[in-house]
Amino acid sequence: MSLTGAPAQRDQRADSPARVDGFAKITGSALYVDDLPCAGGLFGATVRTAMAGGILQEVIFDPAMDWSDFVIVTAKDIPGVNAVKLLENDQIVLVERTFRHAGEAVVLLAHADREVLGMALKRVSLVEQLNPDPIFDIDEALQAEREMIPGNLYADYLLNRGDLAEGERRAEVVIEACLRTPAQEQLYIEPQGMLARVQANGDILVEGSLQCPYYVLDALVQCLGMDKNRLRVVQSTTGGAFGGKEDYPSMIACHAALLALKAGGRPVKLIYTRGEDLRVTPKRHPSRTLIRLGANKAGTLQFIDMDFAIDGGAYRTLSPVVLSRGVIHAPGPYKCPNIRVRGRAVATNHPPFGAFRGFGAPQSIFAMEVAMDRLAKKLGMDPAELRRKNLLRSSDVHATGEVVGADCFAHATLDVALERTHYHQRLAEYKAWNAAGHPTRKGIGLATFAHGAGFTGNGELHLASRVSLQVLAHGHVEILCSNTEMGQGAATTLVQIAAEALGLPMDSVYLAQTDTSRVPNSGPTVASRTCMVVGDLIQKAAERLLRRLREAADLPASYDAQDFAAACGRLHAAKGDALVTAHYHPPAGMLWDEQTFWGRAYASYAWATYIAEVEVDVLTLETRVLDFTAVQEIGKAVHPVIVRGQIEGGVAQGLGFALYEAVLWNARGVMANDRLTNYIIPTSADLGDIHVVLLEGGLGAGPKGAKGVGELPMDGPAPAVVNAIQQALDIDICQIPVLPEYLLERCAAKPPAQEIPTVRREY
Amino acid sequence: MSEWTRPRHLPEALEILAAAPGRYRVISGGTDLMVERHLAPERRPDAWLDISGLWELQGLQITEEGLRIGAATSLEAIRRHAEVAAHWPMLAASAAVTGAPPIQNRATLGGNLCNASPAADNAPVLLAYGARLEIVHHHGTRWLPYADFHQGYRKTALQAGELLGAVWIPYPPPRSRGYFRKVGTRAAQAIAKVSIAALIEAEREGMIQCARFGMASVAAVPCALPSVSQYLAGRAVRDIAEAPVRRGVRQDIAPVKDIRSTAAYRLEIASRLVLEAIDPRAARKKEDGV
Structure with a gap:
């Protein structure tokens, strides 16, 4: 196995063909509901x-x-x-x-x-x-006498590894924190609707x-x-x-x-x-995490103890599944012998919260990564060094008891990210800048994390996805699946996978309209599963189709599009079956116990290190992201341009989560800032440069070793930004978004600045 | 459906307005009114008077005293005007942070003032520059200091049948310096949490002769800071203390908590920005460094 750095060396145009839905969208002929x-x-x-x-x-x-x-x-x-x-x-x-x-x-x-x-x-x-007494707060719901449902709990999970008491005995340095994340609106461009x-x-x-x-x-x-x-x-x-x-x-x-x-x-x-x-409509679950971490003086983690609770809103909807993913991702990509994560999804009188890119993981990863920086500070250790000491390596044991295989690149992403950002040099520069009395403070913060692709545990097995390929007499192939293009590029990626597997040009293959009267159920388009799980089924169906054309229609061993079309013609003339279907089979060793959170939770994890560099105006306490670096090991970038787009877009959404997006609730528990003018998401003018570095280990469960990509970019930006701001201002931040109003409160706790800071705009 | 009238000449427009005072809602770029029309259909007027076709309300003229800007001049035209950039740079700057370029193409300076939002982006600068308004009516023209224009929340001094014709801005005095800053919810397409403009005239080294401020989003109307101006007038910079300035700011503004920010943030940041506008030490330090 070799780790390939960036497909920049590959021919980008050949790897990244034009989007199949692009023309209709840019010319306005695509019909939205x-x-x-x-x-x-x-x-x-x-x-x-x-x-x-x-x-x-x-x-x-x-x-x-x-x-x-x-x-x-x-x-x-x-x-x-x-x-x-x-x-x-x-x-x-x-x-x-x-x-x-x-x-x-x-x-x-x-x-x-x-x-x-x-x-x-x-x-x-x-x-x-x-x-x-309607209830809108997580802890209030947990303590309330009035119960909407028993205990006001939709789900109560426990991930327990090792012996927490033993970990506490061995820990020489312990930190404790309470960290919160808010609701977040997906803010798709097209509002919901049906005909x-x-x-x-x-x-x-x-x-x-x-x-x-x-x-x-x-x-x-x-x-x-x-x-x-x-x-x-x-x-x-x-x-x-x-x-x-x-x-x-x-x-x-x-x-x-x-x-x-x-x-x-x-x-x-x-x-x-x-x-x-x-x-x-549903938004991201608000969360509250009580976290304790313990390490020895050398910085080796001895225990992770988390009480992770999410606000499910007034109905159960997807909350137990969101919670499960949040719990599994809570301990991060770290090796730690003693872990306890209690997760609860709580009933309140808010409209139900639901699925949003990351699905519970961004909430618990935020808590873990911010806590890691607190621990580093208390240890007097560089946050990157603390992570290096604890990141998983192959043959370590994961929090769910799984022995980590060869497909583990946590260290690789950290090394590349530190090198690309000149992390240590920047750290020193910013330290000097902050000491020099400038009108701004700067910081560099990081987050290391992993995200599992596909449904958790036996979920994919229950889904029992099916994908079909249909050959037409003139040699075109239609992909029949229930997975949807919603702007993310899945249509192009799936066509590309099929075309490549069939040895055909892209324009010989198309994705059938998602119509339940025609397409089989290949599962929902969620959980970073489309490319990896459905793409793999397409590849398998393609192999089956080629076999059939060879056996029943004399497709030669080596063929071009014309030979292929001729074989399709022969298959149709002979009234052979022109439809092949591939069924999902779990990868070997896919054992999972939902009760104890033990086993292999996901077919593949993708690995990442994100680094944020920020500048805070001391006068107004506005935070600006100077530079953002996202290093991600994703197995294989099927369409590098789409992959980069996914990461850049996800980082933008994550920076919104970190710095701007505040859902304000009215007294009835409904979003009060229900307009785009006052639900603030970042514009292009607010985002600094986003550098995406793709690493390809080629060991994922998808086509050519691909893994899920789309949710990972939501996990890292918030903790990286918060860690950078904590460093810049030397304060503890306990919630996002880090609005200037919040920073003013936090800074007020510190002695007032003697100097009147100066950002001048002279005319 | 509402009636839509688009006269070609100012006298015609004034006649229409005078004939039926209060009947028409005046519209030009529509960047505020079209949003309101969409969100509150029940408040739609019966009749619109579209003044975007009136050439008399367009364009910028340089006069001996200063600058005359037709009320229906777009913010884009103001932002790009060479004389504005040279002599009234704070106005170029405020026009450039109003909404975003597509809005600046349509939005007019007069519209920004007549919409009378407490957060109006160009209001602070006009207050600091000491602008005057030319208000036209079928029966004649009157002039009004801009500082007297806003009479209460969303209430202006315009009478029935009147139109804002132009904004007059004098040349800033020699030895004056300006300070402008908008603190918005983000870098573009933002409504101000606090914004400030200041024009500070120094008599001689270290002595402030006159300081004029304009602020937005810190009271029911865009407002000046009379107490702060009074404290500063005739005072040497080295004699200026932080506490009285903060007291003056507290007296002059009335910030509230709303959907965009808190009263505490607004008060604190307003005070800090005023102090920064006044304090020339940093500028001197900066010059030393050059």
Whole structure:
């Protein structure tokens, strides 16, 4: 095995063909859900609860209004089960009597005129009786007497390795911290929406912006009480998702379909405005971590003890799975004999939190990495050195009990990152800068971490993904899978994998539209699994297809596109089976115990070291990222340009998490800053240079050793930035985003600056 | 649907306004009003008067006293104007941090003032430069110091039938220096948490003759700092103490906590920025270093 540095040496154009969806998107011909033609259709809208949980007593339709033009749907109109199908049937589709948070759907309206519809929304009033003492805080929920569910807990996990008491005895230096991360909005460019129509034969077609077509299909089956075969879910061009379109599209699809069922054959478009999307759709789980680390004087970790809790909101939705990933990633890529991580997902009266790039890992990694810097400080040791002493190597034992194999590059990423950033030189320079009384303070901080790709443990086995390839008579090949292009580049990557495996040019292969009436279930497009798991299935299907063409249609051993087309023609002429399917089989040694968190949690981990260099204005306490370096070992970059794009975009999103993005809650537990003008994400003017360094060990479970890429960049920026700011200002930071207002509070605890700092802008 | 009127000449526009005072919502670049129209459809006016076609309200003229800027001149034109950059650099700077370039292409200086946001990006600079407003009506023209324009939260001195015609800015006195800084929520497309402009006129070495400030996002209206200005007038820089300046700032502004920042941050940062604007030590140090 050799570790290849950066595909810069490879021919980038050959490796990174033009995106298959690029032309339609840049010319504007791609149709997003709100662009879909909807002749004679209606627009839908949602009347929602205003209070943070309670009892709905009455729905009053203004008698002064003529409601005969409207399609009106309430819980009574649900033919099937009034619950969104997910892990558990606890989230209701439409409120009938009791509800748990503000913003729950009660009445659906549809009308041909969007403006009239907007006004009608205000003419429906709900009489709600508020539950006393709504809960919005994690620790309050854990201690509250009022229980929404038993113990207010959706899940309570324990990862326990070694003997914590033994670790405590051996530790010579111990630190303790409480660290918090906030909710974060995915902020996909395209707000959520669905279009539903009842077809002539009574079947229902739902099209829309979504990540997981089979989740939506299953939800429709349950809510409408209809047979799978009479329902069809089609993904329209999707303008970003980041996890935000994993579970909630099921809700909107059910709503749109319920309206369509009563609309007399007219299609119904239910598109959220940005404000509505921000207020009700799921965001990243807020977290609170109590962490203790112990090391000996030499800096070797003796124990890791974490109490990790996330706010699940008012319904279970995906919280147990988010929590599980958070717990597994909590101890980081470190070797430590004694580890205890308790993880709890807590019920509150916020709208449910859900999937967002990283899925629990960014929260627990943040705590671990910030704590590592606190430990380094207390040891009087350089933070990079502390990590070097403790990072996993091959044949070490991972926190889940798995013996780390050859596919471990934690040290390699650290070494490359330190070298690329001239870390030690910068550290000295910034120290000198800060001592010289300049109007700014500078710092350099790092985070080392790993991220497991694919569903956790036996998840992939349960998914039992299938991918098909279909050859057409003229030699084109169609990929049939349920995985979605949502802006991340999956369509191109999958086509590229298929074309390469088949030895065909890219334009001979295309990805079929994601339509549940045509494509098999290859699982959801989440968890960094698409390239690795689905890409691998495509490669296997391609091998099978070639075998069939050789055996049944005389495809020569060496062939070009024309020979291939001729063989396809022969296969079709002989009425041979032109469809091949590959089924998922877990890699060898994939054993996992969900109860004890023991075994091999993921088929592959990707490894990374991120380094942030920041400058804080002493006067205003604004933080600017001067430079950001992301070194990532990802097995193999199938399409290096897309991979870099994923990392740069993820880092930008991570810097938003670290420095800007604050979800503000109103008294009813709903997002108050529900506009792009006051939910602040960084612009290009706020981001310094982002340097991406790709390392390819080639040992991942995917095609040519590829592993998951997309979530890793969300894990590292926040701790790296916070560590840099802590160093720059010599203070402890306990939460993100690190807004100047927060820094002012933290600095106020220190003696006031004698000098009036000076950033001059003279004219 | 609302009615939309777009006159070609100023007299025509003033006549329309005078004939039906209060009926029209005046619009030019629309960068504030179109957002409001979208977010609050119930507040849509029955009739719009689009003044973007009035040539009389366009452009910048240099006069003997200073600069006249037509109210409907775009921030982009102001930002790029060579004379503005040479003599009123703080105005070029504030125009350049209003929204982002696509907004600056449409947004007008007059619109930024008449929208009367407490956070108006160009307000502090105009207060510091001592701008005057030319207000036009069918019956004639009046002049008003800009400092008297904002009369309360989102309330201006414009009467029914009046239009803001132009903004007049005098040349800064010789031996004066300016200081401008916007502290926003991010580097672009940001609304100010605090912003400040100062024009400080030194009589002779070390003696402040006159100091004029403008601040935004620290009170219900963009505001000057009369107490601070009074304390500074005629005082030698070496005699300026931090405490009275901070007291003056506390007296002159009324910051609140809102969706963008806290009252404590605004007060503290406002004080620090005022102190920095006043203190020439750093500048001297900087010159020494050159």
